[in-house]
Amino acid sequence: xxxxxxxxxxxxxxxxxxxxxxxxxxxxxxxxxxILTLIALWAVMNRVLGAGSLIALILILGAIQIFIQLFFFMxxxxxxxxxxxxxxxxxxxxxxxxxxxxSIWIMAFGALSY
Amino acid sequence: MPASVxxxxxxxxxxxxxxxxxxxxxxxxxSLAILFVLTYFKKWKWLWKExxxxxxxxxxxxxxxxxxxxxxFRGGVDALLMRTQLMLPNGRFLQAQHYNEIFTTHGTLMILxxxxxxxxxxxxxxxxxxxxxRDVAFPYLNAISFWLFFVAAMLLNLxxxxxxxxxxxxxSYPPLADLPFDRGPGExxxxxxxxxxxxxxxxxxxNFFVTxxxxxxxxxxxxxxxxxxxxxxxxxxxxxxAFPALTAALxxxxxDRVAGAHFFTMLAGGNPMMYVNLFWVWGHPEVYIVVxxxxxxxxxxxxxxxxxRVFGYASMVASMMVITVISYLVWLHHxxxxxxxxxxxxxxxxxxxxxxxxxxxxxxxxxxxxxxxxIRLTPPLLWTLGFVPNFAIGGATGVMLAVAPADYQYHNxxxxxxxxxxxxxxxxxxxxxxxxxxxxxxxxxFLLGERLARHAFWWFNIGFYxxxxxxYFLGYMGMTRRIYTYPPGMGWTTWNFISTLGAYMMGIGFIxxxxxxxxxxxxxxxxxxxxxxxGRTLEWSLPSPAPHYNFARIPTVHSRDAWWEMKxxxxxxxxxxxxxxxxxxxxxxxxxxxxxxxxxLFFVFGFGMTFNWYVMAIIGLLGVGICLVLRSFEFDTDxxxxxxxxxxxxxxxxxx
Numbered sequence: 001x002x003x004x005x006x007x008x009x010x011x012x013x014x015x016x017x018x019x020x021x022x023x024x025x026x027x028x029x030x031x032x033x034x035i036l037t038l039i040a041l042w043a044v045m046n047r048v049l050g051a052g053s054l055i056a057l058i059l060i061l062g063a064i065q066i067f068i069q070l071f072f073f074m075x076x077x078x079x080x081x082x083x084x085x086x087x088x089x090x091x092x093x094x095x096x097x098x099x100x101x102x103s104i105w106i107m108a109f110g111a112l113s114y
Numbered sequence: 115m116p117a118s119v120x121x122x123x124x125x126x127x128x129x130x131x132x133x134x135x136x137x138x139x140x141x142x143x144x145s146l147a148i149l150f151v152l153t154y155f156k157k158w159k160w161l162w163k164e165x166x167x168x169x170x171x172x173x174x175x176x177x178x179x180x181x182x183x184x185x186x187f188r189g190g191v192d193a194l195l196m197r198t199q200l201m202l203p204n205g206r207f208l209q210a211q212h213y214n215e216i217f218t219t220h221g222t223l224m225i226l227x228x229x230x231x232x233x234x235x236x237x238x239x240x241x242x243x244x245x246x247x248r249d250v251a252f253p254y255l256n257a258i259s260f261w262l263f264f265v266a267a268m269l270l271n272l273x274x275x276x277x278x279x280x281x282x283x284x285x286s287y288p289p290l291a292d293l294p295f296d297r298g299p300g301e302x303x304x305x306x307x308x309x310x311x312x313x314x315x316x317x318x319x320x321n322f323f324v325t326x327x328x329x330x331x332x333x334x335x336x337x338x339x340x341x342x343x344x345x346x347x348x349x350x351x352x353x354x355x356a357f358p359a360l361t362a363a364l365x366x367x368x369x370d371r372v373a374g375a376h377f378f379t380m381l382a383g384g385n386p387m388m389y390v391n392l393f394w395v396w397g398h399p400e401v402y403i404v405v406x407x408x409x410x411x412x413x414x415x416x417x418x419x420x421x422x423r424v425f426g427y428a429s430m431v432a433s434m435m436v437i438t439v440i441s442y443l444v445w446l447h448h449x450x451x452x453x454x455x456x457x458x459x460x461x462x463x464x465x466x467x468x469x470x471x472x473x474x475x476x477x478x479x480x481x482x483x484x485x486x487x488x489i490r491l492t493p494p495l496l497w498t499l500g501f502v503p504n505f506a507i508g509g510a511t512g513v514m515l516a517v518a519p520a521d522y523q524y525h526n527x528x529x530x531x532x533x534x535x536x537x538x539x540x541x542x543x544x545x546x547x548x549x550x551x552x553x554x555x556x557x558x559x560f561l562l563g564e565r566l567a568r569h570a571f572w573w574f575n576i577g578f579y580x581x582x583x584x585x586y587f588l589g590y591m592g593m594t595r596r597i598y599t600y601p602p603g604m605g606w607t608t609w610n611f612i613s614t615l616g617a618y619m620m621g622i623g624f625i626x627x628x629x630x631x632x633x634x635x636x637x638x639x640x641x642x643x644x645x646x647x648x649g650r651t652l653e654w655s656l657p658s659p660a661p662h663y664n665f666a667r668i669p670t671v672h673s674r675d676a677w678w679e680m681k682x683x684x685x686x687x688x689x690x691x692x693x694x695x696x697x698x699x700x701x702x703x704x705x706x707x708x709x710x711x712x713x714x715l716f717f718v719f720g721f722g723m724t725f726n727w728y729v730m731a732i733i734g735l736l737g738v739g740i741c742l743v744l745r746s747f748e749f750d751t752d753x754x755x756x757x758x759x760x761x762x763x764x765x766x767x768x769x770x
Contacts, residue, residue: 084327088351095355095442103391106446109454 029072036061036068059100066096128278131212138275167705169253170662174260175238176557179550181264182232183628185223186543188271190624192220197581197617200610203602213598214281215300219274221284222304226311227267229404229538232546234259234315236407237322237346239557240549243653244340246331246671248664251324253703254751255317261713262314266307269720273303277724280304283596285393286367288378288386293371299724305368306720312361319353322346331652333671337431340651340675341424344431345410348438349403355442356399363392372726387452394445401538402441406434408545409476412498415548416480418647419495420487423675426479433472440469450521459518466516470509477502492647493567497548500575504540508533511586526596529589532582539578547627555646559658560638562630570626577619584609584616650678657767663700663755666764697761699754706751712741 040061043049049057070076070089079085128134152158165173195216199208208216238256242249250256273279277299282291291301326347330339366377367389376384417424424430446454446462480502489495511533515524524530555561588609593600600606645654652669653660655677673679719734721727 091351091439092355094439098442099359099395102443102446103388103395106391106452106454106458107385107388109387109452109458 025072029068032068032072033065036065126276128275131209133212134275141275162707163705166710167257167707169249169257169703169705169709171238171242171250171253171256172557172660172662174256175235175240177260177264178231178235178238179557181267182228182235182546185228185231185267186624187628189220189223189228190621192216192223194617194621196220197614199598200600201614202611203600203604203607205599208598210598211281214596215274215279217596218280218283218286218304219270222270222280222308223267224538225284225400225404226308227263227270229542229546230311230315231263231267232542233349233404233407234263234318236342236411236546236549236553237318239553240653241322241325241343241346242329243556243656243660243664244343244651245326245329245334246652246665246669246676247325247329248668248700249703250321251329252317252321254706254709254745256321257706257709258712259314259318259321261709262317262716263311265713265717266311266314266720269310269717269724270303270307272721273300277303285390285397287393288367288370288389289380291367291371292379292386293374301371302368302724302726305364305371306723309361309364309368310716310720312357312364315353316357316361319350319357323350323354326350331665331668331671334676337428338671338674338676341413341427341430342407342410342651344434345406345408345413348434349406351438352399352403352406352441356396356403359392360396360400363389363396366392368723372723387449390449390452391445394448397448398445399441401534402437405537405541405545406437408501408542408549409434411494411545411549411552412480412501413476414651415494415498415552416483416487417675418552418649419490419492420484421490421648422483422487424479425482425485426475427674429475430479433475436472437469440465440472444469447516447518447521450518451525463516463518467513470513473505473509477505492551493562493564493571494548494552496568496571497544497551500571501540501544501548504536504544504578508536508540512537524589526594527589528585528593528595531595532585532589535582535585539582552647553653555641556644556653556656556658556660558635560634560640561646562634563638566626566630566633570623570630572623573626574620574623577616577621577623579616580619581613581616584613588613645677650675652677655680657769661763661767663702663760663763666697666700666760666769667695697757699756700760701752701754703752704750708741708745712738715741 040058043054043057047054076085076089127138152161165177168174195208196213199205199213238250241247280286280291280300280303281298282296282301282304286301286304289295291304326339326343366375369375370377370379370384376382378384378386378389380386413424413430444462444466446458447466450459450463480498511529515521515530515533551562551567588606591605591609593604593606593610600610641658644657646658647654652671655669656664669676669680715734715737717734719731719738722730722732722734
């Protein structure tokens, strides 16, 4: 069996696996996403717009939120190797559109038939 | 005793049912027995070091497997209780409330706490070995996933004796599940345990997606990957995109119940149908999440036991990818009867029928793989062959249900019950049991005996048809789901009686599987070669059970069925890669107790929220936060296994 010291030793020539990330980027993202949430809450609580435009506003805020998540937290611009994440994002977009558009289409039931 | 204490206790503990008291006694006795055995044999340290703190994917897989089998037993007992109640008209075995609780926990346990851990068991046991990796991409997160699932399962099962079980069906639709109609803590148990296990499932999905994308051995391109890994990849994609919808639906319903919001209430601007919509945005991909890994298992099993390459590899991959995408576009077929209009219903009916096509392609590919193969009828292949007719019937009745106008007749009848049991048991359960038999020697180092395995299969398989085919007829005769009793003279008695007999046969089948495991553990044939089935993929190149670092040297892959090709090359006398390279120190993750502690704190949070004890909930949540912060500042998370230790381990396996 090996000694404790030996197990901790890192073989020479291998770079450390821990890369340092700055803390500013996630903090900015965090603040921005909170601001977006507060705008949404404020707009709905005070009924600043009509129902239709309010829904549109919420959707736009949601779309901005997605980009903040991608750039500030998920580091979408940093990658090594093939850009699988681009494919995944495209697929994610298909699914998001399916849920949002599908749900609106489904939940508008009755509106047409009456 | 003061009146307040008595009052609290009678509400806190479930009272008034002899069977529940029996369960109380059983739980206390079993817990005491476990504590006694662990203390008597001085196994506490072993339990903590080897299991509770492990981040090894193989051990986590074993724990998932044990948990899945236990939950299958628990959910199976629920099923037998229900079938006993329905065996004869005017049954008096269960009260209405008790029956409601049992069908709710049966569904919830079987989907989220049996099928999910069973597929995760296979993910963990197989994927890193098949792609030539030493662990998953995020081993620490993997341990968190397991322990979150585990505490969530305990939380839900606790509801049986404390506070009362959820009783609004496994789908938990509002308004029935909303506060005015369901005051007890039962629904909170449901919401919180699903939420907690949902975090774990989400993390597992991400973990295996990254593992498969980034950790394959050199030379293993995506199109050289074993089909099981492709199945795991598609299931992972579905987990990642589907689970957030469940999280949102459950969170909103919890806010409704706890904070008096109106997302899903009948009045004040709420819309209960939105819950139904969100639930099935998750719910339909979920059934593909649990069945795709089973498809992967069947692909491995038919290729191995026919001694042939899988027929139509590329079309298998393509059909799995198509299923992944289309399964996301069919969710409305669970609620055609909501009446969303002809346009909506037609779209989702068509999408639901289209998904049968890629599934059909896969069935034909499996059959073509078997065609003119050198077939060995081992237990894994037996379960695979049992699956084919099952899934054909289940698929055909599925297409019948997908016809939206006809669905108005089938909806919530026993026809539907028979259909989804046929695809979920016939697909997922058969697949997972086939996988269990197939990879058992790799995990535990011995084979499961064939004689008992055959008996188990035939009891279960025949019992399945005896149980569920009558339910199609009952559906046609107008019997609806979730009724706890029915009068005589409906013409249902005979079919119900037969169906119950079938359920008991399946129960015997399960007992035989358990007996098979025990018997083989004591007297089983040891797997000394590491390759008992003459397998085709890389996991069979390792000794059984695999050393904790899996591969002493990461193999280089030149083709599909990499291990088969290596064996062929060796038979032809060509030089092979093994033992030409020097060994190098292996980089491994360190064990950590924090995933377990974090999950227990999640349990504290969940239990507090269930009873609206907010102090307890906040303490739990704070603890979770502290664990996360501590992890963020931890840098000493891994170590290197030195070369001489690898040499000693390999020598102990008789390999150089």
